[in-house]
Amino acid sequence: MRLPMVAELNGESDLRHRIRDLRFFEESFRKNVQLTFPEGATRSKTDQARLRSSFLAWLESFQANRHLAGIDRKDFICFSAGTMLAELFRHDPLSVSSEAKSGDSATTVWPEGSAYVSYCLGVALTVLEQEFNLSAEIPEYANDPRIWQSFKENVQDNPDLAIPFLDMLLGQSPNWNEPAMAEKRPAVKEKSSPSLGN
Amino acid sequence: MMPKRQRFPIPPTADDIAAAPLVVKDALRGIRRKLRNISPEITESGLSGQNSSLLSPLAIATALFNETRKITSFGEDIARDILFRHRDEARLAAFGAAGFGRPRQKLSEGHRHNFVASRYAALKILARQLGADDQLILEQPIDTTYLRLLARFSDVSSASPSQNELNFDKIAISAIELEKSGAIQHPKSDHQTPHRAQLIFAALGLAETILNLSTIHTVESTLAALNLAADVIVLRKPSIAAIFDGFDPEAQLSAEFRLLAPPLTEA
Helix, strand or coil: CCCCCHHHHHCCCCHHHHCCCHHHHHHHHHHHHHHHCCCCCCCEEECHHHHHHHHHHHHHHHHHHHHHHHCCHHHHHHHHHHHHHHHHHHHCCEEECCCCCCCCHHHHHCHHHHHHHHHHHHHHHHHHHHHHCCCCCCCHHHHCHHHHHHHHHHHHHCHHHHHHHHHHHHCCCCCCCCCCCHHHCHHHHHHHCCCCCC | CCCCCCCCCCCCCHHHHHHHHHHHHHHHHHHHHHHHHCCCCCCHHHHCCCCHHHCCHHHHHHHHHHHHHHHHHHHHHHHHHHHHHHHHHHHHHCCCCCCCCCCCCCCCHHHHHHHHHHHHHHHHHHHHHCCCCCCCECCHHHHHHHHHHHHHHHHHHHHCCCCCCCCHHHHHHHHHHHHHHCCECCCCCCCCCCCHHHHHHHHHHHHHHHHHHCCCCCHHHHHHHHHHHHHHHHHCHHHHHHHHHCCCHHHHHHHHHHHHHHHHCCC
């Protein structure tokens, strides 16, 4: 799948703080939409109130869970990107008039969904690179239309399932049962439970 | 026996004397609003085409009233748009600094005036933005609230451990006290939860917090903060309703400002 914003996001120093600024979030989200759907191929519209609602809901979740960043910072970055994706699905600010004719499989199956994923994945990958000098590879199945079809159906039932889906793309252990519970994430549970060996 | 001559009551304190012009201004606002809302029984259209010699004295008076009102409101609108815009902008420039969020060595009479005038100007903008442009906004209750806040914060500010930090609690308390003051009357017909005045004052506090976190203090940045705060508060309606109906609105509103203001502040 395409991640058109990564180069631009990489140019932002300290993205993990910048992304908590509403104006930056709005601007970079719109830019990602522009790059995902170049003019002529499709027409897209972003509802500002819905976009802001998704940001505010994400912010609330971020503040409520940020204490867990101390347990596993890398996992918390993935979780935060996942909750941002879940809120984008929940508020659904983007509408695309027609399916992209010459996009990748994700854009063809689900243009709005692929724009949300490419944005949040781009943010997560850039922050991971800036913070840990990590460059994660996107798995091959991210280009499989069946995966996108299944993802679409699942997220329409429960937007929080976007969190483990993004974990999979980032190579992080997912929690499919209670996706929005940060304390129940495998990485957090592993590091916060007392070691049995000692 | 001749009745005793009535004496005009002497205002008991200097604060009451200072507030007197605001009382007069508010009274005039109330009269102007009542005049706007009067709807004489005979409409202009009802008079058209009639011979003036057939009109009753009441119809003539009504026609005269309508014409006079049209001319005065037209003149008033022009005056407000052209002349008062600059005055309102000057008032707005003081909005961010005229609150209680940042500690101050000594609060002058100028601070009191700036607090009242800037909040009045800001409330007019927020009321318009939140679809309540016909709402009557009064200055004297803002002034009374200022004095109450001054008394309430006098012992707190000296005991505060972090002298230079922004005090979210004081901004939240100010917003809630202003809402209770009656500066914007809550119409009985407004059964929404939260009601519009609550949204307006929550937005006022949020805008003040944004400006206090920012280093840019211009009329433009104040207008931008007010507009953004109004937009965001509308999106947070359920939280605002829960805050005003909740157990400790002051603490909860303070937490809301702490959550929302930093991401809304221009870097």
